[in-house]
Amino acid sequence: MYVQLLVTGLALGSMYGLVALGYHITWVTSRTMNFSQGHAVMAGAVVAYAGFVALGWPFPLALLVALVALAGYGALVERVAVRPFFLRASPAWLLATIAVGIIAENVAQLTFGKDARAFPSPLMQKPIMVGSVGFYPQELLVPVVGLALMGLVQLFYHRTSYGKQLKAVAWNPEAAGLMGINIPRAVMAAYALSALLAGIAGVLLAPLLNVAPQMGTIIGLKAFAVAIIGGLTSAPGIILAGLGYGLVESFVAGYVSTRAREIVGFGLVIAVLIARPWGLLGEKPSRRV
Secondary structure (H helix, E strand, O other): OHHHHHHHHHHHHHHHHHHHHHHHHHHHHHOOOOOOHHHHHHHHHHHHHHHHHHOOOOHHHHHHHHHHHHHHHHHHHHHHHHHHHHOOOOOOHHHHHHHHHHHHHHHHHHHHOOOOEOOOOHHHOOOEEEOOEEEOHHHHHHHHHHHHHHHHHHHHHHHOHHHHHHHHHHHOHHHHHHOOOOHHHHHHHHHHHHHHHHHHHHHHHHHHHOEOOOHHHHHHHHHHHHHHHHOOOOHHHHHHHHHHHHHHHHHHHHHOOHHHHHHHHHHHHHHHHHHOOOOOOOOOOOOOO
């Protein structure tokens, strides 16, 4: 049972961390966040299901279409729900991104239906047995891909010229503009990347959780909780917080109850907010005197 809970916790935790990185990416680029991030998880799963199952496309083609669609979704969110308010330094982007997420969920209900559907995967057919405990290869694939993508995102931001430009926009937009950086395009790229990561998480989780229009809501909330615990400004903190959150959820559900899982998880958020409002590895805000 311990091995099963460990694998499940790492799988969930890596996905929470991957989706939470989306909040981090948009925050460090523009000091805004996409509160429809959870719905991007759902959109990735729904689009991949439509291509792979409903239309019968090969899985690589369905995955490619889903990722392109999610990048477009992120760009659309930035253009419609963020940019008009970002340019005016208005916090109304918060409600606008929530509204976009609600619209996306209802569109999915109209086109996909309300019922959850199984996403077929060859990695969910034969479990791997460790003694008397079994787990599916899909559960191992999720943390491997999730952690690899987290590492690639870090390399992009710290080792590439364009990644450094995105970080410069957050630190000083005026100076970045004077240096020739197209700020609206940079913010749009950050939102596209954020939604892309969430879409990948949705595709990876679809065989484990099934596909439904409501599947992204709670994932988005937990990913935001992970971002707060780890620190919105710290990608390593978010990765560690995501893995820790997933493990806590898995072991509490396994040894206590599934109902206690949410109590403990969101209780951790409150505890961190009280003790370290800037997160475990986040930067403590400077205080002017």
